[in-house]
Amino acid sequence: MSEVRQKAALAKGAAAILNSLSTEQKNAALLLMADALVNEQQSIIAANEIDIKRGRENGTSESLLDRLTLNENRIAAISDGLREIVELPDPVGRILEQFDRPNGLRVEKISVPLGVIGMIYEARPNVTVDAAGLCLKTGNAVVLRGGSAALASNRRIVEVLKQALESSEMPSEALQLIEDADRASVDEMLKLNGLLDVVIPRGGASLIRNVVANATVPVIETGAGICHTYIDDSAVFAMASDIAFNAKVQRPSVCNSMETLLVHETFADQHLRAIADRFLAANVVLHGCPRTIALIPEAGEVTEQDYATEYNDYILNIRVVSGLDEALEHIRQYGTQHSECIVTENNEHAARFLQDVDAAAVYHNASTRFTDGFEFGFGAEIGISTQKLHARGPMGLPALTSTKYRIYGSGQVRG
Amino acid sequence: MSEVRQKAALAKGAAAILNSLSTEQKNAALLLMADALVNEQQSIIAANEIDIKRGRENGTSESLLDRLTLNENRIAAISDGLREIVELPDPVGRILEQFDRPNGLRVEKISVPLGVIGMIYEARPNVTVDAAGLCLKTGNAVVLRGGSAALASNRRIVEVLKQALESSEMPSEALQLIEDADRASVDEMLKLNGLLDVVIPRGGASLIRNVVANATVPVIETGAGICHTYIDDSAVFAMASDIAFNAKVQRPSVCNSMETLLVHETFADQHLRAIADRFLAANVVLHGCPRTIALIPEAGEVTEQDYATEYNDYILNIRVVSGLDEALEHIRQYGTQHSECIVTENNEHAARFLQDVDAAAVYHNASTRFTDGFEFGFGAEIGISTQKLHARGPMGLPALTSTKYRIYGSGQVRG
Incomplete structure (x- = not known):
């Protein structure tokens, strides 16, 4: 089994557990993650230096290297970002509608996690933590596929986050990083119907175009703005x-x-x-x-x-x-x-x-x-959806939820 | 320009007008459509007989021929279906959220049509009318691609409906039928990003599988149930x-x-x-x-x-x-x-x-x-969504809407 399929399957298994965690359990896990990033910052910075060094050797532009760079201040800011997500209301488990039918059936529409989210993004290691925090807060498992230029950083960050989850009630399998730097691993993710419930691309126009053109998994398109x-x-x-x-x-x-x-x-x-x-x-x-x-x-x-x-x-x-x-x-x-x-x-x-x-x-x-999730007061931003299905405009945490109907009967059958 | 692209472009042009029609204007158009179907039933039945004859020659099964058949009773029922859609509340133009920001910006989230909907379905001419009614009621233009076995029926039905629209305030271009019976016309629809806002397949498992596998336009998947x-x-x-x-x-x-x-x-x-x-x-x-x-x-x-x-x-x-x-x-x-x-x-x-x-x-x-839109009391059913994005379970009229943010300022700029 390929790395992509194997890790997505692990994530899917974890999603079933995540769905049943309380808000308190999810928040406790996020706080452990935030602490771990700061506690382990030296090893993260060391890993980041490997990426920076390779980037420099490959002639990466200074502005891209700057986006890639992690230091103590930036890690502190990233960690604080997780703490801010903890403070946000949990969008899962809300009763959105409730009605009784003439036959006595009571129908409830409640918000539930999407399931497993695939995140495809570029060489910004802060997105690794941000995406993990947003997805886990909303009870979703997440399969991360960051740009290969940040692979050493991402690998260490995800190790640290998963170690933190080991002492929480959230299964560490909920967080998966695809380490295969080959473009084929992205293409494989885009067609993982049945394992991934949605793919969200975050990055430049060409990344998003590729995802939209090739995904059979539903996509939330973000980005382009004229x-x-x-x-x-x-x-x-x-x-x-x-x-x-x-x-x-x-x-x-x-x-x-x-x-x-x-x-x-x-x-x-x-x-x-x-x-x-x-x-x-x-x-x-x-x-x-x-x-x-x-x-x-x-x-x-x-x-x-x-x-x-x-x-x-x-x-x-x-x-x-x-x-x-x-x-x-x-x-x-x-x-x-x-x-x-x-x-x-x-x-x-x-x-x-x-x-x-x-x-x-x-x-x-x-x-x-x-036009921004923070400016709109959402307290978080998954991205700005430029499509009309599911979510449009700045997306806060509710954009990472779906719904399900619960129907309570007393033996009703259809006539 | 291909038939598909040309008709989708006409539909997109009409969508801009549809978006501004009042509920009363849309309902008046739907009632004209309902009347026209009954008034023109003889020509519709004559066209249907061409499809039935060809189906019989091609050895189509009796159960499929039955689904394909139109008669006065069935046309009356289809026409009544449109009248029922008229009675439903208009899901467009509702203020879903409203909030003020500390900087004085007032933000409103309102429901709007999706835009242009592509409907891909099989040889059931009733779906032609049903889909047209549901889409137009919600202010969407629609590009219909029915099964080729019903082409003569669909062609006459859409002619009748478009003629009815000529005496309404709804542009008749809002309703388009793809007559190209080649499978390539479906494939072209599936990739019409920028012209179609969503594709909805209605039919058997293989039709839906093809749409999901090949569409780059967002899809609302319906159907499979174990x-x-x-x-x-x-x-x-x-x-x-x-x-x-x-x-x-x-x-x-x-x-x-x-x-x-x-x-x-x-x-x-x-x-x-x-x-x-x-x-x-x-x-x-x-x-x-x-x-x-x-x-x-x-x-x-x-x-x-x-x-x-x-x-x-x-x-x-x-x-x-x-x-x-x-x-x-x-x-x-x-x-x-x-x-x-x-x-x-x-x-x-x-x-x-x-x-x-x-x-x-x-x-x-x-x-x-x-699990059914009528049983849930929605008064209509677009289908039963089996995906987690946008809509899940039985879909009523609101599933054919998107949202937009309206922001009212007094000169605010971002600091």
């Missing part, structure tokens, strides 16, 4: 400028940042120069439509391809539009249904935008950067 | 006998019928003979474990393969078990997480069964045959 801000003619200049600037510049590398600014022609005539100057001062490269370039000669020519690109960088498309309809049409054509914003003082326009735009999060007069 | 009834030692004989008999015999061809009866050894010694006699009198073929055969010599030997088979027929496996633990283990091994039942007077055993068994519906003292 987000727009539309400034209507009635928008207040200062508010519009602040929201647009924040949406692009506060953290361009993330999925909820803005890629294209749509500006009403009247507003553009009056204010686009000032807004563009602010972007230029922040070293944002501007790509503009012809009407934008007429106002902002510094902008390069925008292409169709630009409108369809998630830059995640200090690059912005600007398009002058004739009004709300053209803005809606642009978003329909190029948006990825992630986060979209209208800045306007016209409540009718706002209502239409919020009704018509088909996206996980639609904003009136606020930055798209708020 | 369901068990466990009779505990404390069960009341008459109740246990009635529940087991109903679960097997009332309608063996459906997914929530029982395939294996698990009986506590003490109960078996006392009562299995009487229960088996009832099954034998109903012409149920029995496959038994050695202990069963010792009590019921008429039973054949059960195999591992039998335990893993969904008979959907007058065949039943019987296994004598030492108690609850062995029953739970059997269900864990062979169950398909559909519907499972314990018959017992021991509340502790019932509670453990309902907690530990991982299935869409778990019953105490009632027949598994109740």
